[in-house]
Amino acid sequence: MDLFSVDEKLCKKDGICAAECPLSIIDFQDKENVPRPFAHSESLCINCGHCVSVCPYGALTHKNLTPQDCYPVDKELMLGVKQSEHFLRYRRSIRNYKSKAVEKTKIEKLIHIASHAPSGHNTQPVHWQVINGKEKVTELSSHVIDWMKDVLKTHPDLAKMMHLDMITAAWEMGFDVVSRKAPALILVNGGIKDPFADSACKIAITYLDISAPSLGLGSCWNGYFNKAAMSWEPLQKALGLPEGITNYGTMMLGYPKFQYHRMPNRNTPRVTWTD
Ligand SMILES: Cc1cc2nc3c(=O)[nH]c(=O)nc-3n(C[C@H](O)[C@H](O)[C@H](O)COP(=O)(O)O)c2cc1C
Numbered sequence: 001m002d003l004f005s006v007d008e009k010l011c012k013k014d015g016i017c018a019a020e021c022p023l024s025i026i027d028f029q030d031k032e033n034v035p036r037p038f039a040h041s042e043s044l045c046i047n048c049g050h051c052v053s054v055c056p057y058g059a060l061t062h063k064n065l066t067p068q069d070c071y072p073v074d075k076e077l078m079l080g081v082k083q084s085e086h087f088l089r090y091r092r093s094i095r096n097y098k099s100k101a102v103e104k105t106k107i108e109k110l111i112h113i114a115s116h117a118p119s120g121h122n123t124q125p126v127h128w129q130v131i132n133g134k135e136k137v138t139e140l141s142s143h144v145i146d147w148m149k150d151v152l153k154t155h156p157d158l159a160k161m162m163h164l165d166m167i168t169a170a171w172e173m174g175f176d177v178v179s180r181k182a183p184a185l186i187l188v189n190g191g192i193k194d195p196f197a198d199s200a201c202k203i204a205i206t207y208l209d210i211s212a213p214s215l216g217l218g219s220c221w222n223g224y225f226n227k228a229a230m231s232w233e234p235l236q237k238a239l240g241l242p243e244g245i246t247n248y249g250t251m252m253l254g255y256p257k258f259q260y261h262r263m264p265n266r267n268t269p270r271v272t273w274t275d
Contacts, residue, residue: 001063003041004051006034010059017051017060026051035060046122089263091210094218095180097254102132102184106215107253111186114207120196126204129187129239129247137252140225141179143235145171147228167224178224182252185222187229187239192246201248209251218256225250 003025011034018028018035025041049065058067079087111128119125131137148164159165167177179185188205190197205221212219228235229247241247 003037003045004060004062006036007059007061008034010057011035011055012057012059014056016054016056020050020054022046022048022050048122088210090260091213092218092260093220094252094254094256095220096257097180097182097218097252098257099134099181100183100255101134102217102253102255104132106217107132107184107186109215110208110211110217110253113211114204117200117204117207119200119203123194123196123200125190125194125197126201127189127245129189131185131187132183134181134183137179137182137185138176140185140235140238141176142171143232143238144178144225144228146234147232148224150232162224179222179252180220182220182222182254184253185225186219186251186253187247188249189241189245189247192244198248205249205251212253216255217253219254220252222250222252 013028013031013034015028015031015035018024018026023041023044023046025038025044026035027038028035047062047064049062049070051060052062052065052067053070055067061067107130111130115124115126115128117126131140145168148159148162148168151162152159152164152168170177186205186208188201190201209219209221226247226249229239229241229250239247
């Protein structure tokens, strides 16, 4: 099968698919014939699905995606600007969790949503890792404390900036300021040398972060865990990170103990306009 086929009966020859293809591999020059793949299009295609999803008539079928495979756009579910602002501003970093475990189905749903985040060249390089269970989270966080103790010795200035003395002291007193006794951690891992992995992982975990409240869940970036996972071998071993793979982001996840009633303001954005 060619890279894609176009149903001649459905195609209106409007050229939208060719105009939208990010790699410009759809040949629609003579405008008399339906669009067809340029030579070598197969090796260039990034499988983003734009050609299939943008056609108003469902005329184009990609070898890896049919119009029927796609999730339909439901105008009734679109957010207006008010809902959009509310949705994004409602999200908070949640640091107090109920002891209730997070259902696997909910984590799977969040990962499913977040896996639709953009990635450079649509490479989708994110490897998800789920640590589900408070005991396991605490056990792994103890490695983060060991890393902090090491940083306190080897890089005292950096340690001071990151308040590592206070965090380790709190740990000794039974307070987990690293993972906040979260019932789950969600990690996004990717190739150390992969030029797309860092941004893709961070965007994907952000998608998960903003989607969590829709399932009654709350989340919070675990920057300390991430920093330790990037460099501290005992934690890397405990996580089972393969050679060449690193952690680009870690998120705590659980049921929020408290509800928020207001949305705080942020600084006025610093913007440089060029008109
Ligand atoms: C990259 C990154 C790392 C963070 N690391 C931590 C962390 O280790 N522990 C924590 O409690 N919060 C962490 N946060 C959460 C921030 O403190 C929080 O986003 C900020 O205070 C704003 O609050 P809000 O998220 O509720 O709007 C992190 C946030 C980001 C973006």
